[in-house]
């Protein structure tokens with residue numbers, strides 16, 4: 001292994017450990033808000049990245065970016081940093097994301113207040129919304145609030161949601177959505193699916 005490769009792999013390992021430690025700390029502080037003990041696996045991140053749809057002038061909005069593992073997969077899949085917006089409610093994590101993701105628009109804010117959190121000029125300019133927030137644990141009216149918040153900034157687009165549930169984590173008909181499971185991977189702890197929800201026409 002060259003020195004450069006060795007450096008790259010050792011710093012990646014260091015970053016992975018830091019990511020997992022930060023994640024675990026937040027999980028201990030607020031397990032319901034985190035929804036998972038460890039960050040998403042590379043296999044899940046690349047499946048999510050492959051499902052992104054975006055015109056050249058549109059942004060991808062990732063809600064609940066955590067330590068940024070999915071954000072990095074989106075960048076690796078070709079989303080330019082200036083076209084990626086990540087929203088994270090926990091200040092420590094948002095600070096970490098600002099350092100870890102140069103050029104990316106990191107917003108420390110609440111995804112349920114997306115119309116206020118997302119800059120006005122990006123409303124209607126969103127290609128794909130990706131949600132990492134554990135919506136399955138929330139009551140229907142909160143889920144509806146989330147759906148409405150996304151619809152306000154990305155009309156008709158819906159969102160991708162990754163989940164450990166075997167069936168749809170959302171009661172999509174009650175929420176006025178269509179649902180399609182577009183990916184599944186056993187290479188995540190636990191195995192995970194990616195669902196695409198869109199408003200019913």
Ligand SMILES: C[S@@+](CC[C@H](N)C(=O)[O-])C[C@H]1O[C@@H](n2cnc3c(N)ncnc32)[C@H](O)[C@@H]1O
Pocket residue numbers: 033034035036038039040063064065066067068069070087088089090093109110111112132133134
């Ligand atoms: C399951 S973790 C996903 C983290 C990362 N995307 C991954 O795949 O490893 C959920 C993340 O959503 C964040 N979160 C929870 N509620 C939120 C909200 N209302 N608005 C923004 N972020 C939120 C949590 O702080 C946490 O970082």
